[in-house]
Amino acid sequence: RLWPAWSNVLIIVKPQTVVAWRRAGFRLFWRLRSRPKSLGRPKIDAEVRALIRRMVKENPSWGAPRIHGELLKLGLNVSERTVSRYIRRLSPPGQARKLWATFLRNHREVIAAMDFFTVPTLPSEFCIVSLSSNTVDAKSSVLMLQNTRPAPG
Secondary structure, X not given: OOOOOHHHHHOOOOHHHHHHHHHHHHHHHHHHHHOOOOOOOOXXXXXXXXXXXXXXXXXXXXXXXXXXXXXXHOOOOOOXXXXXXXXXXXOOOOHHHHHHHHHXXXXXXXXEEEEEXXXXXXXXXEEEEEEEEEOOOOOEEEEEEEEEOOOOO
């Protein structure tokens, strides 16, 4: 006998190798097949994003609740939180100050300030005063409510 293991050369792949390859192929197939398609919440459609962008541009005083309500009226089911996150991404950093200044400018006729305080008049007497101020004409009015003595005690 010159070469006793000559039959091993004729077998290119052993049966155990073929079975292992088959098992690995099934594992890979089902792992890829059963993985989630996308992570996180589904994104809103580009059409809805464009509509939100347009509403913010045309109505800068509208906030997320108003835009959310308008989207619901149109039959688009998007949460108010999603709308507010998208609006926050759209607005430039100094936008909040501009909106507050616009609010004050638009409502200056009806904004008023009021305060109550006490003023000592005599050593044992106090005067309760009401002060109201109007922002339109910068006029203040003072109303003395009561001149009183503190209760003994």
